[in-house]
Every structure is written in C-alpha cells, then in structure tokens.
Amino acid sequence: MAAMSDAVTDAIPELEPRVRRIVSRWGHDSSGLVQILREVQEDCGHLPQVALALIARHLRIPYSRVKGVASFYSFLAVEPMGAYRVLFSDNITDRMAGSERLMEAMCHRLWVEPGKMSEDRLVSVGRTSCTGMCDQGPALLVNGRAIAALDESRIDRICELILARTPLTDWPAEFFVVEDHVRRADILLAHALKPGDAIRAALQRGARGWSERAANERSWREAYEGAAQGPVATLEEIKRSNLRGRGGAGFTTGIKWEACRHATGLARYVVCNADEGEPGTFKDRVLLSSHADLVFDGMTVAAYAIGAGHGFLYLRGEYRHLLDRLEGVLERRRAANLLGNGICGQAGFDFDIRIHVGAGSYVCGEESALIESLEGKRGVPRNRPPYPVTHGYKQQPTIVNNVETLCAAALIAVHGGDWYRALGTLKSSGTKILSVAGDVARPGLYEYPFGVTIGQVLEDCGAVNTQAVQISGPSGVCIDATEFNRRIAFEDLPTAGAFTVFDASRDMFEVARNYAQFFAHESCGFCTPCRVGTSMLVAAMDKIHRGSGTQHELREMARLNKVLMMSAHCGLGHTACNPILDTLKRFRPAYERKLRSLDFSPAFDLDGALERARQMTGRDDPGAHLETQP
C-alpha cells in the first residue's frame, strides 16, 4: 500500500535493496518465506517474477519453491494487480446483506470486470472467502485493510477515492472502524485480569509447594527446585479443568500439553492458531483486538507448562489490520518482563512470541498445514501420525491451540481447574463464545456456559421466523426448527463458534451452493478426491442452479460425498460435503423444486455455447438462439 504509484508502472525502482532488506529482517531464513513474500508484496503491489527470483537468490532456495509458495496463497499475487485491490468478502452472510449487488455497482462505476485488473491498472475487484466481519457485513478488503458496514453510499465514496487515487492513509478513518459487538459476556469476555496475572498465578502455584516432581527431567527447570513444580502444578489445573479445544475438534487441552511436555526434542513450541477461517466465525478477531494480553498470557502459561522457549501467533491474512497493534502489545509485554528472559523474575523462564501473518488459505487452520506455512511452505496438511505434539514445527514437539482455548487456559491458571469445571456440562466444561450472524436483530459475540440451547441463543439475539441455523460454519452442521432444543456442547452440537441464522425467506439450496464454492476455492489440491471432487460438487450444484439439474445430479453428489468422506487427506475434504448432505436431508424441497422432471439432462448447454458467437456478432434476436426444448 505504501508504494501505490509504483505498482502502476512495470519497473519497480530499487527493488533489489528493498527485497534484500526484507529478507535480512527475516534472518535469511527460508522458514520466513510466506512473511517475506507478503512484505515484498506490500512494498511492491504484487510479486513480479523478478522479485521472486531475488527472494530465491537471497534465501538460497530454488526459484520453483518460491513460485510454488507464492502461487499457493490467494492473497499473494504473482500477476499484476490494480494499485487498489478490492476483495469482497463472499460469505453467505455477506451475500444475504447484498454484497453481490454492491460489487456489481462498484465494477460498473469503476468500469472493471470482476476478477480482472482495470485497463489503466488502477484497480482490481474480486471476491475472497469470509473475512470475519459477518456481524457487520457486507465487508471488503482493500489492499488488505478491512472495511465493513458497506452500503451504496459507502461504495460510492470508495469509488471516488479510488478514482481520485487517494492514498489509503488519507481515507476517512471511520471506514476502518471495526466494532466488537459483545452482546453477552461471561467469565472470559468479562474477565478483569491484568496483563501477566495468569503468568504470576502459574508461578505462584509452584511456589506454594506443590509436592509432585517435574515429570520431565529434560526440562531446563530441573535445576530450579521450586520452579520445577510450577509447570506440573499448572498442567494439573488445566487437566483438572477438562478444558477442550475451542477450534472445533475438541481435543482435551491438558492431554495435548502433557504429551508435548513429555515428548523428546531439541526445543518445544507454542502456536496460537488465529487462522480463524471458518466462514461465519469472528470471535478471535475480537479476542485479539480487545483481549490480546489474555491471549499472550495464555500462550506464556502454556510455554511454562510444557517448557517451550518460542511461540508463534499465526494470524490470518484477513486480520492483517490487527498486526501493528499486536506487535505493540508484544513490545509492551517485553518491556514489562512478561516476555523475554527470566519472565516475572523467574530464572530460566525464557519465552518470546513472533507473529506470522497468513496469506489467504483456509486449510492453514488445520494444525499441520499451519505448521507447514510457519515453515515457509505451501499450506498442505501433513500425513499423520506423527502428530505435532511430537513432530511439529521443525519436527519438534509443538502444541497448536485455538485463541479461545489459550484465553481459557489463562483463566484456569488464575482461578484453578475446579472453578472452571463447575461451569458448563459434564463433558464440556466452561464457556463457549458464539459468533452470531445472519438473520438476527443483534449480531455479535455471545458467550454462554456450555449446554445452552439453540432456542435460547435465537431468543437472545432476536431471531424471528428462523428456518435453519448453521452451527460451526460450513464444516459443521445445519439444523432446522425441529432441533432448536438441542444444545451447544461436545455431547450434542460441538462448535468452533460460528452460529449463522437463516430465516424463512432464505433459499437453503443457495446457502449450500455458497459453501460448496467455498470448499472448492480453499482445497489445497494435494489429494485427488478433494482437488477434483470439490469442483465436481460445485459443477453439480451450478447445474441445478441453472435449472438443468435432474435426479442424476443428486445421485452424483451422493457418490462424490462418499468418495470425499472415504479418502480425502484432511478434514477439509471430509467435511466439504456436509452442507449439501445436511440441507438435502432437511430441506430437500429447496433442491427438488429446481430439478427438471427428467432422470438426466446433459451438462452441455447447446444454446449457451452460442453465446460467444452472439456477443461477437452483436446479435440477440430469436434467430441467434436455438429453439428451446419442450
């Protein structure tokens, strides 16, 4: 964004020293490749081939590796981009709020086709997966910065600013305001902890004379008699709390931490997964913007418990706008001795955190793909076993925890496991933050003890005439009104947090089609079933959408779903069929009323194939069309 005028020209002045500066800031280490690419792009507007070659040379890695990584992430542009790159968030909630119409208006005003750069290289307009602004959509990103609450007047203003080539720094500040929208706060969102409280509580827990010996004799803490007990005491509290991962899978946090602590390695790592990519989820955005100290406290407590010296916050590219503030928080914590060497005066307790920013890839939310990305590679999920707790970052023991999980861990460090366990249900202790959006009067964050019913949430957020709720985003489940007595809990409806509401006016087929497109767009392409199968699903859904679908398409989708379930490499492929299966089961008429009464109709559209000829000849009279079938 800084060098906007440069992006308009072919040659980028001083490219070599600029690349060299960025590469050396990342220590000439190829594990920083994604970060280097992102920074070079921010500096240059896009990633021209010559920049990729320079990066390869300075990192001493093959050019093809740099090209392979750069072309994997959707925010990295190996082709020239407009000086202003506008990406409309394409979650179903954005569409419901009119994003398609607004994008059309913008394209019309700026005289540009979606997905293409304008002739004068001024602007490109496209779509991107959910940007985590569902409570204040429709939203867009312009050169990585988020603008929410779009309406026609705001789009008009944006077009004017672009046409006037106004630098982003001079755009009205209110455009970039992101609201928190906390509607219901419980122990987490209403915590009153000060920075470092959780760390000090963990250290004191050891000093209170916990009798158990450190289980890990390889730990550096072995040398410190009192301190040796602290990590184990803290780990015991986490286990006692029965805290389970908030990213959706629900693995027991204490067991993960203990496995990592007991694993042998040269170093251990704490990774905070802030790649909140599930469409419909935005809780981590709020936690990172308003409770960053609690997140970092949680990471530091985790480091203390497992014996880690380094931590990473993997921040999704869509939240780039939080980066500078988060770096500021880290600086402040270093100055306050909450990070660095001898944290809180505890000799040997050395830990620091580095932020890596993602670059537009949902699959990087999968922990092993996230680690690949941290290592500067394409974000492809690894083969497991081995799991990250033994072979994670750089093949060393690593825990990857969700932002909300680490916040909860910080609370547990202070208040203890029993306190936490007293909330929620038998198998789901504590609270869960829901990201409520869609057809509701009051979208935003709602924190409840586990066990809350869907009906209660709907009542609290002011939803009326509700047809369906998508729990935990496209990879979760879609339920209808007969199931609103079900509960948010690992025993019933586990969730990563998305809670997207659809009223009776919505076409659930279109909801499923949007989600199918999302999975096809985000498939990493590693395995055959997901790479090809997700696109085949979209083709079948599009055919039904066009009105030429038949029972054949429903059978085909059932077959594709089975293939994905059986053989996909990771959770993305396994869950890619959920939206279609769920909506077919509950809202079958939404599909059937679009089907032809035939058993089969060819996908090839004979009349549609003449469209290009019609455009070229400027004809659209009846003679330029085939007679439509009876």
Add this chain to the structure above:
Amino acid sequence: MNQRPTFLLDGQDVPFEPGQTVLQAALAAGRYIPHLCYHPEFTPHGSCKVCTARVDGRMMAACTTPAATATEVESDTQELNDLRRTLVQMLFAEGNHFCPSCEKSGNCGLQALGYDLGVMTAGFRHLFPDRPVDASHPEILLDFNRCILCELCVRAAREVDGKHVFSLAGRGLGKHLIVNAESGRLVDTDVMVTDKAIEVCPVGVIVRKRVGFATPIGKRRYDASPVSAQALADAPRPLERHHD
C-alpha cells in the same frame, strides 16, 4: 515360526519389517494393493489416494500408514475398489487424456490401472483444462495435459538427482507442475536426459524426443501383463526370506 511381526490383510497374515508402510509390506509379501503415486524408490506421500484401505476401521492411505502388529487391513473389497475406480475416473476427467494418440499408451500407469480396475466409462464430465506443452528442451518434451500431479518427478529430482527441476505451483484445481526456471521453460533448468526424474513419469508428461513409438503398440509394458502383476514384480523383497 515366523519371527517377524505381522498384520492382517484381507484376512491373511502379512509380515513386515519395522519402518515399512502397509503398502510396502504388502507388495514385498506378494500382495497387491492398487496404487498410483507410490514408487518403491521414493518417499511415499499419499496424494492420489488410490491405495486407500480400511485399517482397523479407519480409511487410510496404505502407502503412508506405518505397518503395525495385529492391525486388520481391508483392501480388496467392493467398496474400496469402487472408490479406486472413481478416483481414476477423476484423474482422467481432470486432465486431457487421449489414449489412442498418446505415446505412452501401453506404458501408462494410469491407463493400466484403469484397465485393471475395470474403468469402463468416463464417469465425470471432462474439465478440459488449458495446459500448454513445453517443447523447449532439445531432448525432452513436457506435455502437461496428461499430468496427474503424482509428484514422482518432483520426488525423483529431489531425492535421487539432488536437483529441484520439478515443483508444484497453484492450489486446488489450479495446482500444476512447474520447472525450476524463471522463464518457466525446461531448457533453462539443469535437467539432464539421464536424470531419474525423466524416467519415472507414470503417464505421458515427460517424454523423450525422437524415440516415440519405438516399441509398437501391442508389445508395450502393460500389454504383456497387467499393472497388478508388474507392481509385485517391481517390489523390493527382503534379502533374507523367512519361512514358517
């Protein structure tokens, strides 16, 4: 008694060496599991998913799943062979495969697997991607239309040739093979016609020039015997055979 540990494959014992995967152990024991992106000389990575088997009830890629004592592996079942057929159909639909005019016909792993699994129809609408060929190199032609993204050339270059001639770029359906040159052309890489990477392509992407059709159709590799038999013949065997 056999001292080696064993697992069950379709109800029969298969002995294995520590470190072997299910597929490696099965092939060494003379038991065939259909596969495509696995090659005995390179690190398995499990992308094609053709070797998917049910290991203790869980669907796993047999080529990357470590063999473990007493596990039960199901492979030769109707359900799994249906899955494999569909995966092969997907690969045919994804690229531009015209067997009758392809130099590799008869020597092609994908075609042979299709025959062996009984793929009788296209199954899917073909995607007809636009993939330009690279004929820049004087001795080697790259016809990306036939690429199935098995990464055997990528692995052979890296693990055997010690080079990075081939690599992957893009993602999802846009994933594609690239060569290590800023120009994007093979002639500008350090590839040699003698490289291992040049001989491992199971389909007709990497083709040596001026030797096409030297072996007539009908006398080619898979004309002699099906891929299932040849995979067993190619499998590394333990030097010392153990007998019950």
